[in-house]
Amino acid sequence: VLIDGKPTRTIEPIEGGVSILDQTRLPHAIERIVLRTAEDCAHAIRTMQVRGAPLIGVTAAYGLAFALKKDPTSAERASQLLLSSRPTAVNLRWAIERMRKAIAESIDPWIEAGKIAEEDVETCKAIGASGSRLIQKIAEYKPTVEVLTHCNAGWLACVDWGTALSPIYRAHDAGVRVHVWVSETRPRNQGALTAWELRSHGVPHTLVADNTCGHLLARGAVDLCIVGADRVTARGDVANKIGTYLKALAAREANVPFYVAFPHSTIDWTIERGEDIPIEERATDEVTHIGNVRIAPEGTAAYNPAFDVTPARLVTAFVTERGVCASDGLSTLYAK
Amino acid sequence: VLIDGKPTRTIEPIEGGVSILDQTRLPHAIERIVLRTAEDCAHAIRTMQVRGAPLIGVTAAYGLAFALKKDPTSAERASQLLLSSRPTAVNLRWAIERMRKAIAESIDPWIEAGKIAEEDVETCKAIGASGSRLIQKIAEYKPTVEVLTHCNAGWLACVDWGTALSPIYRAHDAGVRVHVWVSETRPRNQGALTAWELRSHGVPHTLVADNTCGHLLARGAVDLCIVGADRVTARGDVANKIGTYLKALAAREANVPFYVAFPHSTIDWTIERGEDIPIEERATDEVTHIGNVRIAPEGTAAYNPAFDVTPARLVTAFVTERGVCASDGLSTLYAK
Numbered sequence: 001v002l003i004d005g006k007p008t009r010t011i012e013p014i015e016g017g018v019s020i021l022d023q024t025r026l027p028h029a030i031e032r033i034v035l036r037t038a039e040d041c042a043h044a045i046r047t048m049q050v051r052g053a054p055l056i057g058v059t060a061a062y063g064l065a066f067a068l069k070k071d072p073t074s075a076e077r078a079s080q081l082l083l084s085s086r087p088t089a090v091n092l093r094w095a096i097e098r099m100r101k102a103i104a105e106s107i108d109p110w111i112e113a114g115k116i117a118e119e120d121v122e123t124c125k126a127i128g129a130s131g132s133r134l135i136q137k138i139a140e141y142k143p144t145v146e147v148l149t150h151c152n153a154g155w156l157a158c159v160d161w162g163t164a165l166s167p168i169y170r171a172h173d174a175g176v177r178v179h180v181w182v183s184e185t186r187p188r189n190q191g192a193l194t195a196w197e198l199r200s201h202g203v204p205h206t207l208v209a210d211n212t213c214g215h216l217l218a219r220g221a222v223d224l225c226i227v228g229a230d231r232v233t234a235r236g237d238v239a240n241k242i243g244t245y246l247k248a249l250a251a252r253e254a255n256v257p258f259y260v261a262f263p264h265s266t267i268d269w270t271i272e273r274g275e276d277i278p279i280e281e282r283a284t285d286e287v288t289h290i291g292n293v294r295i296a297p298e299g300t301a302a303y304n305p306a307f308d309v310t311p312a313r314l315v316t317a318f319v320t321e322r323g324v325c326a327s328d329g330l331s332t333l334y335a336k
Numbered sequence: 337v338l339i340d341g342k343p344t345r346t347i348e349p350i351e352g353g354v355s356i357l358d359q360t361r362l363p364h365a366i367e368r369i370v371l372r373t374a375e376d377c378a379h380a381i382r383t384m385q386v387r388g389a390p391l392i393g394v395t396a397a398y399g400l401a402f403a404l405k406k407d408p409t410s411a412e413r414a415s416q417l418l419l420s421s422r423p424t425a426v427n428l429r430w431a432i433e434r435m436r437k438a439i440a441e442s443i444d445p446w447i448e449a450g451k452i453a454e455e456d457v458e459t460c461k462a463i464g465a466s467g468s469r470l471i472q473k474i475a476e477y478k479p480t481v482e483v484l485t486h487c488n489a490g491w492l493a494c495v496d497w498g499t500a501l502s503p504i505y506r507a508h509d510a511g512v513r514v515h516v517w518v519s520e521t522r523p524r525n526q527g528a529l530t531a532w533e534l535r536s537h538g539v540p541h542t543l544v545a546d547n548t549c550g551h552l553l554a555r556g557a558v559d560l561c562i563v564g565a566d567r568v569t570a571r572g573d574v575a576n577k578i579g580t581y582l583k584a585l586a587a588r589e590a591n592v593p594f595y596v597a598f599p600h601s602t603i604d605w606t607i608e609r610g611e612d613i614p615i616e617e618r619a620t621d622e623v624t625h626i627g628n629v630r631i632a633p634e635g636t637a638a639y640n641p642a643f644d645v646t647p648a649r650l651v652t653a654f655v656t657e658r659g660v661c662a663s664d665g666l667s668t669l670y671a672k
Binding site: 027181182184185186187189192195196199205206207208209210211212213214215218241242243245246249250253279287288290293295296297299300301302303304305308309 | 528635
């Protein structure tokens with residue numbers, strides 16, 4: 001994407017490191033920081049300076065490359081460090097496994113990490129092509145296509161383009177009138193990231209509280225929902241940002257299609273049931289505080305799972321770089 | 337209730353006015369302010385210094401009494417002012433109509449307003465008795481009853497006791513172990529009011545983001561849901577705080593009973609369909625800002641409806657001062 005006229009990616013290789021856009025500072029400040037070690041990468045993932053399943057995977061790949069450059073015997077230790085940084089997005093494991101395989105084949109880890117990043121860009125572009133057709137089909141009979149998304153699955157969640165937002169950018173760039181309802185996504189407010197992305201790209205959008213999404217769907221204000229994913233099981237259950245499940249329930253109730261967009265690296269073929277996906281629990285001050293200001297009463301405890309599971313039956317279809325498939329039909333697009 | 341050992345109500349008649357607890361300052365400061373005119377009351381309702389359907393009704397009744405004391409010919413003008421302060425809670429219209437009827441019968445409006453307030457306390461107590469049986473029934477086979485509520489329908493929403501929280505207080509006081517999941521209730525965070533109430537009363541509770549409620553229900557963490565209402569139609573559709581509908585969908589999906597607690601003054605016999613309830617749209621800075629700090633990107637617009645409609649078919653039963661009835665059975669408890 002272009003930010004202030006300059007081509008920008010979330011993560012860019014530089015001499016001796018990678019430069020990342022610090023997402024904890026967005027949308028209020030555009031700041032890049034440099035990661036030079038596996039520890040830097042694990043820290044950036046854990047604190048959500050980088051976030052989004054595909055970008056977590058790419059960052060972990062670079063992290064492993066840094067570790068191996070410093071100490072060729074550190075693969076196992078660095079892999080464990082990176083794998084433990086966040087538990088739900090399976091792209092992290094996928095990237096580490098791919099790096100380990102490359103290392104075993106004596107491929108330069110730095111080259112391989114760069115290849116993973118470049119492939120992610122191409123994959124996200126292809127997701128955009130698959131998904132934009134779904135939007136264009138609605139545009140044939142409606143002047144403006146109303147889309148609801150949750151959290152941020154745009155280019156900020158990837159290296160470029162995004163997963164759920166890629167089809168929106170593609171359709172918008174092709175001249176389709178799209179308006180996006182952006183859910184705030186408490187407690188981390190990634191809706192602000194999505195709003196910032198859409199605004200930078202010139203896509204009309206409106207921010208709403210998460211609570212408002214049911215009302216919008218029930219009142220016919222939404223033509224389609226599209227979200228990203230952190231892990232999709234072999235049978236098509238989807239772990240994604242907490243609150244996704246509620247939107248999917250409301251979409252089904254309103255007969256509005258609910259799409260989930262992701263690359264192959266988000267599929268976990270080792271798990272069938274969504275209930276078996278590990279759900280990250282984050283610090284409760286994300287709920288009780290805003291910034292440093294406590295909003296909950298003193299003495300009130302909180303619970304803060306970062307993801308929920310949307311069962312395959314609530315998903316109309318998956319949007320991938322290989323095309324669109326029914327939520328019980330992943331194996332029609334991918335060989336296990 | 338007792339606050340710091342002192343009997344406290346949300347609204348208390350004093351010489352020449354009423355003293356209210358300023359709910360925009362809670363839970364961080366306990367401050368009372370005095371209302372002396374209809375304009376004061378309309379302002380307090382509009383700015384949510386008082387909130388909750390029953391309390392809005394009581395405040396409006398006092399407002400009309402103030403107007404009539406000052407100018408016996410002002411009934412119509414003051415009624416319109418008060419009616420326009422917030423559109424969704426029908427208790428406001430109910431209270432104004434009751435006051436107008438009393439005035440027509442030459443009853444002292446100040447006495448009538450006080451009577452409405454006293455009756456609200458008794459009504460809420462009776463709702464507690466009706467609802468606590470539902471909790472106690474679960475307690476017969478479970479050591480701790482897990483309750484989910486949304487927004488604040490406690491004593492802060494009424495004069496005392498509350499609607500949805502009254503059964504919880506009653507069960508707790510009877511020795512039943514209850515734990516309450518409190519949803520944050522963006523954008524106005526009334527969950528903090530509920531948490532503060534529960535904490536003051538010693539009821540164990542945990543605050544969660546609204547997004548988390550689907551996950552809790554899907555994972556079996558909730559035995560029953562109970563919420564209040566701002567308006568219930570003759571056929572049982574429920575307008576309540578935005579986000580209620582999503583919780584009701586998730587409760588049905590998880591086979592968890594979903595109860596709505598309210599007094600007779602919340603029933604609007606003139607409307608059948610929930611779609612016909614006027615839904616208040618509030619200022620968008622409630623979504624884009626927290627306090628004075630903008631959290632949305634510059635240039636991003638927001639949409640902020642304050643209520644949604646939960647159709648009767650998603651409600652297991654109504655909990656009223658006359659007992660519990662099926663959501664299509666209001667007329668079994670009340671004559672129209």
